[in-house]
Amino acid sequence: MTRRGLLIILSSPSGAGKSTLAKRLMAWDPSIRFSVSATTRAPRPGEVDGRDYYFRTRAEFTAMIDAGEMLEHAEVFGNFYGSPKGPVENAIAEGRDTLFDIDWQGGQQVRNSTLGKDVISVFVLPPSINELESRLRGRAQDSDEVIAGRMQKSRDEISHWAEYDYVLVNDDLDQTEAALCGIIQAERQRRERQPWLNDLVRTLNAEFEARKA
Numbered sequence: 001m002t003r004r005g006l007l008i009i010l011s012s013p014s015g016a017g018k019s020t021l022a023k024r025l026m027a028w029d030p031s032i033r034f035s036v037s038a039t040t041r042a043p044r045p046g047e048v049d050g051r052d053y054y055f056r057t058r059a060e061f062t063a064m065i066d067a068g069e070m071l072e073h074a075e076v077f078g079n080f081y082g083s084p085k086g087p088v089e090n091a092i093a094e095g096r097d098t099l100f101d102i103d104w105q106g107g108q109q110v111r112n113s114t115l116g117k118d119v120i121s122v123f124v125l126p127p128s129i130n131e132l133e134s135r136l137r138g139r140a141q142d143s144d145e146v147i148a149g150r151m152q153k154s155r156d157e158i159s160h161w162a163e164y165d166y167v168l169v170n171d172d173l174d175q176t177e178a179a180l181c182g183i184i185q186a187e188r189q190r191r192e193r194q195p196w197l198n199d200l201v202r203t204l205n206a207e208f209e210a211r212k213a
């Protein structure tokens with residue numbers, strides 16, 4: 001029996017490294033599908049519509065909610081963000097895992113949805129607040145004002161860490177990546193029926209019997 005696809009939720013304060021970890025997880029296993037969110041925020045340089053986000057007007061976004069197309073949605077930093085439902089349902093049925101880069105509000109909604117039993121949630125903490133700020137600045141994509149707003153919101157995001165199944169401190173990137181891949185591998189194994197294991201245990205039992213004889 002093939003297992004149902006997992007919903008892997010990655011949350012963190014902005015700048016802690018979840019987009020970087022998401023990219024590394026998908027490089028480790030390209031079969032993992034990224035849930036492309038819809039957002040009303042403006043694209044950053046280099047971001048592509050349909051790949052990084054579906055960039056939508058407020059009216060278009062509200063229409064998607066009204067049509068019941070969103071698995072979850074929330075307001076973050078004054079913009080709306082939401083995860084389209086259809087592609088996730090298809091992936092679950094096909095046994096493909098989906099990765100979500102969403103905030104704690106989205107995490108709660110997906111966990112409490114009818115798809116909640118397929119959720120694995122991971123919260124990423126920065127090693128320190130100074131490091132968080134320098135990563136946000138290092139990304140060089142936001143103004144001082146935007147960075148200050150994100151730093152303020154970080155405390156609120158961090159206060160939800162204990163709601164998650166796993167918590168990783170993203171100090172050394174390679175180590176955090178290895179830990180994340182390890183979590184996914186272990187959670188998959190827990191859910192997979194592996195007929196060959198039955199065969200192996202049958203053989204082991206036969207070997208015990210042979211020793212007794």
Ligand SMILES: Nc1nc2c(ncn2[C@@H]2O[C@H](COP(=O)(O)OP(=O)(O)O)[C@@H](O)[C@H]2O)c(=O)[nH]1
Pocket residue numbers: 011012013014015019037038041072073074076081082083101102103104105106107
């Ligand atoms: N609830 C929810 N949050 C989202 C969604 N997409 C992105 N976010 C969150 O919105 C916040 C801002 O994302 P973004 O503007 O890309 O900034 P960044 O995380 O600093 O790169 C982050 O905490 C994301 O995890 C979504 O579909 N739903």
Ligand SMILES: Nc1ncnc2c1ncn2[C@@H]1O[C@H](COP(=O)(O)OP(=O)(O)O)[C@@H](O)[C@H]1O
Pocket residue numbers: 012013014015016017018019020021135136138139170171172173174
């Ligand atoms: N472990 C790490 N050590 C140093 N820099 C990191 C680490 N993880 C991510 N970064 C850098 O920090 C910045 C913010 O990371 P990003 O993945 O965009 O964060 P988020 O998606 O959580 O907002 C990026 O420039 C990224 O290259």
